[in-house]
Every structure is written in structure tokens, then in C-alpha cells.
Amino acid sequence: MKAKDFLRLSLSAIASQSLRSFLTALGIAVGIAAVVLLTAIGEGVHRFILSEFIGFGTNLISVTPGKTTTTGSIGGIVTNVRPLTIDDALALERVRGVKAVLPLVQGNAPVKVANLSRRTTVQGVGHQMPELWQIDVANGRFLPADNPNHARQFVVLGSRMAKELFAKRSPLGELIHIGGERYRVIGIMKPKGQMLGVDLDDTAFIPTARAMAMFNQEGLMEIILLFQKAMDPQIVVERIRDTLTRIHGSEDFTITTQDEMLNKLGSILNIITLAIGGLGGISLIVGGVGILTIMTISVGERTAEIGLLRAVGARRRHILLMFLLEAIGLSTLGGAAGLIIGAGGAWLLGLLLPTLPVHVSAFYALLAVAVAFMIGLVAGVTPARNAAQLDPVEALRTE
Template sequence: MHFFDIVRLSFRTIASYKLRSALTSLGLIIGIAAVIILTSLGRGLHTFVIAEFTQFGTNIIGIHPGKKSTFGISGATMNTVRPLSMADAAALAKLAGVVAVVPVVQGNARVETDNKQRRSNVIGAGDAVPQVWKIRPALGRFLPSGEDANPRTFAVLGDKLATELFGQTSPLGKRVRIGTDRYRVIGVMEKKGQMLGFDMDDTVYIPAGKALEMFDRESLMEIDLLYGNNVTVAALQKNITNLLTARHGGEDFTLITQNQMLESMDSVLNILTLAVAVLGGISLLVGSVGIITIMTIAASERVSEIGLLRAIGAERDIIFKLFLFEALTLSAVGGVIGVIAGIGVVGLISILVPALPAELAWAYVAAAFLLSLLIGIVSGVIPAMKAARLDPLQALHSE
């Protein structure tokens, strides 16, 4: 019996048992569709989070007060931590390779006009925010330079906050009360949206020195440093460490590069995508059990057919190939339908729920389909071996 004869006979057998074949493939269809849908959501989340972090650029080093690492003894952290100061930020700005520096203080306060008020995020920063954070004023200008020593009461509103307080009226030159001081609005930032739940548009920017006074803080919460593309990060980190160690008398600060943060986040999100793929793979496992069960029952029900084939000269390997190919065909058909169904559902999610990030992970799509073929081979081997071992005379006698 030629290969194409085996293929033709396998398809005829599958077509003869339509309901059984459909139910056998259903488990794989659901499993593969589940893998594609779950991994697409995981990949979409991965892309969304990475995009949120990279919208501010990648050539950024964040400097935070306090040493995050220990020294080999449980609980042995730095006993004395000098605050990060505006003077530290000014000194860092003079380092070779540093393009701009932003001192950062963050809090929450009530922002009031003559007849409206709203609690909002307050960010104390320097004039280099547009350059470092890649966010620019849509109206007016950002905080001026030279506000470190004697900061003036200037404020720049986020797009949403400006709309909430002033509607369609231009807020430039208007006064708002933030905390106990009145600030003059000199600019409105462009729309930026949310970053990991933090609404950049519902924010007011004031000089960092004023924010330190408002929130009664001694230390800056962070200093963001932008460096050039031709700078070696390791060398710059060493220079920053040497400078701040000399100023503070010890290494009581932590450096975090944007690339380190992205690498850590990328690793976590890849593990998350793999985890949801494993959850979908459980459905594939259930589908494989279904194929094994159905093919084993089929071998028991088709004893007379097997005996007849053996009686007219079909060798054991022909019987083996026949049952194996039936299982492989069911798996392939189920795999193709599952892939189409999964891609279709992901497309519907993107259309009906555009806010939910979904992106096809083609590597997992291919892996799911190949796994369905492997399941067909594995699940067909045992029933095929059982059918091939049948004695032709006993098989005919059972009829």
C-alpha cells in the first residue's frame, strides 16, 4: 500500500466518524486558541509596559538617596544617609558627558483657583524636564533656569489639570494656589497620558526648591541625569559615584540606569508570558488525553476492519501507519482551526477592547501548532501499536 493510499484511507475513516473526529479535535482547538489568546495578552502587556518606560528615553540614570544593597550582614544598611541636595544636582550637571540634570520632588496637594479646586500630583523639578523626560509645553514655556537658589513661584500645568481648572480659557498669567503659596501659571504641557497608573496630565510642575519647602523635605527624592550617546555608561556611573561619595563622605545613594530597569522589566514580563502559555498548554494536555482515548477506543471498535486488512496482505507497519496518520491528521486539523480561532479572537479583542493591549506572539503561535502535531504523533503511537499487533485470524473471528 502506497503512502497516498494510506492518506486517502485515513481521511475516509475520519470522514466516516464525523462526530467522533470533531469531538477529538475540539480539545486541541480550545487548547491552542487558549495558548494564542493568553500569550497575545501577555505579549501586549509586555510591549505596553516597555513602551511606557521608553517614552522618556533610555539614556537616563536615576540617583536615589540611600544605599539599596547590604554589606553581607543581615540588616546592615548605611547608618547615616546625607540628603540629595540641589547642590548635588548642580555638581552632577558639570560632569563630562552629562547633557542635563533634573532634581525631582513629588507629592500631592490641593490646587485652587478663585472658584475651583482639585487635588493633583505636584512635581518639583528643574528647567531640563522637557529635554530629559521628552515632554514639552504645548502652551507657554516650562520652568526657567536659574531657579535653584531663589526659586520663584512659577507653575506649569498638565493638560488635564489646566482643562479642569480653567476650561477652554488660557491659564497663562493666571494665579493658582498650591499649598500655602500662590503661583503664576507660565505654561501648559502637551498631552502625555498615563505611565503605569500615574497620570502625567493631572500634574502641576513647580521649582524643586519650592517643592522641598512645601512638603517639608530635606532631600530630593531623585535626580534624573541624561547622558549623551557617545558616553560609556560604566565610566559615567563611576564618575557619579566618585563625585557623590566625595561630597557625602560615603556611598549612601543608589544608581539605577534606564537600561537596567528595562532589562529587569523585560525579564519579568517574559516569564509572565511563559507562565500564561503554560496555563494554555494545560488545555492542550487535556486535548491530547482525549485523542489517546478516542484512538484507543477506535482500535477496539475496528478489530474486524484491521483483520480484513491483514488478511488481504496489509503488513503490520501499514496498520501502524494508518492509525498513526489518523491521529496526526486530527491533530493537524485541530491545530489549524485552533490557530485561526485564536488569531480571530485576538483580532476581536483589539477591535472591541482597544484599551486592552493584545499582540500576537508568533513564536508561541508556531510552538502551539507544532505541539499539536507532536501530540498527534505521541497519542497515535499506542493505539497504532495495539492495532498493528492484532492477529488477523483472531480479528476476523471476532466479527
């Protein structure tokens, strides 16, 4: 038998039972569509989070208190961990290659204006925050370069907070109470959005030392550094490490570059995307069971046809190949339909919900189709082998 004969017989078998073939392919199509749609959402969120993260600069280095690597201390007890201080941040400003330093403390406190009151995020920051986080002041000015240990009680409001507290009235020069202390508003930031779950538009920015006192913190939560783009980040990291080790007497801090942060974040988001796609992949398994069932029924119904083919010279491998092509054809048709439905659904979802980031990943789409092809192949093997092993004489006697 020629290859075109196998293809013609397989396609005619699919076409002769159109409803049954449609329902079988539909099981695969639903699985593919689910995988494409769910991974499109996962990939969209992945890209959105990474773009938002990169939007705050790519040449950043983070220093946090405590050492994350395992040491040789008995029982794993960490001793003599010195907190990061404002003086540490001032020392890092003098490191060659560092452009800006942000000593950061964050907490939640009540903000009161006249008869209005609400709790919100309060960040203790330095005067270089706009340069470091690439966020601009809309009105007024940002915190001045005061003595960081004795800064004046100034506050800069996020765009949303200023609007909710003062409506259409300008807050510049007004006095507000934050955590029971009085601050004068000197600036309003431009809208920036969220960074790692913190809404910067709904945040009050005050001097770092004031925030440390407000939240009763002995040290900084983090020191973020902006270094010159022309510099090798590893060289800057070594200079930072040498400077802080000399001050602290030991390496009781952790330094993380922006690339390391992005790699860790990307790995986590990839796992989430794969997990979401795996949920849709369950439908593919169900579709594979459907193909196995239908092909088994088909072998039973076409026993006489198999006997006739064997009688006119078809070999066992020809029968095996014919039924395999039929199973693969069903899964491929379902895969193509599912790909169209999934991509169309993702496009429609992005149209109806513009705030939901959706991106169809070619990798996951092609992977889903390849899996559908393999499912059709695997699901068709057993029925095809059963058909190929039928005795031609006994098959011809079957009505």
C-alpha cells in the same frame, strides 16, 4: 504498505467519523485560539509599555538613594545612608557627558482654584525636565532656571489638569493653591500620556525644593540624568559614581542605566506573557485528553480492521504509524483552525477596542501549534501501541 496508503487510511478514518473528528479537533482549536489570543494581548501590552518607556528617551541614567546590593554589615543593617540632595544634582550637572539633570520628588496634594478642588499628582522637578523627558510646553513656558534651593512659586500644569480646572479659560498668570500654598501658573504642557503609571497630563509641576518642603522630604526620590548619545553609558556611570562617592564618602546610592531598566521591565513582561499563555495552554491539555479518549475508542471499534490489515501483511509498526498519523492529523487540523480563529479574534478585538494594544506573536503562535502537534503525538502513542499489539487472529474474530 506504502506511505501514501498509511496517509489514505488515516484520512479516511478521520473523514468517516466527521462529527467525532470535528469535536475532537475543536478541543485543540479552542486551546490554540486561547493561547494565540491571550498572548496577543500580553505581547501587545508588552510592546506598548516598552514603547511608552522608550518615548521618554533611551540615553537615561537613574540614581536612587540607598544601595540595593548586599553588604557585609552585621544583621543586614544599613547605616549612614545619606539622602540625595539638590546639591548632588548640581554636582552631577558638571559631570562630563551629562546633558541634563532632573532632581525628582513626587507626591499627592490638593489643588484648589476658586470653588474647584481636587487631589492630584504633584512632581517637584527642575527646569531641564522638558529636554530630559521629551515633553513640550503647549502655552507659556516651563519652570525657569532659578536657584534650585530658593525657586519661585511657579507651577506648570499638565494638559488635562489645565482643562479640568480652567475649562476654556487660559490659566496663564492665574493663582492656584497646591497643598495650602499659592502658586502662579506660567505654563501648560502638551499631552504626553502616562509614564510608569503616572499620568503626566494630570500632573502639576513645581520646583523641586518646593515639593520637598510640601511633602516634608529630606532628600530626593531620584535623580535622572540625560547623557550624550555618543558617550559610552558605562563610562558616564563610572564618572557619576566617582562624583557621588567623593561627596557622600561611600557608595550609598544605586545607579541604573536605561538598558538595565528596559531589560528588567522586559523580563517581567515576558513572564507575564508566558503566564497568560499558560492559562490558555490548559485548554490544550483538555484537548489532548480528548484525542486520547477518541483514539482509544477508535481502536476498540476497528479491531476487525486491524486484524485484516495484519492478515494481509501489515506489520505492527505499520499499525502503530497509522494510528499515530490519525492522532497527529486531528491535532494538526485543530491547531490550524485554532491559529486562524485566534489571529482573527485578535484582529477583531483590536478593531473593536482600539485602545487595547494587541499584537499576534509569531513565536507564541508557532509554539502553540508545535505543542498541539506534540500533544497529538503523545496522546496517540498508547492507543496506537495497543492497536499494534493486538493478535491478528483474535482481531479477525471480533465483530
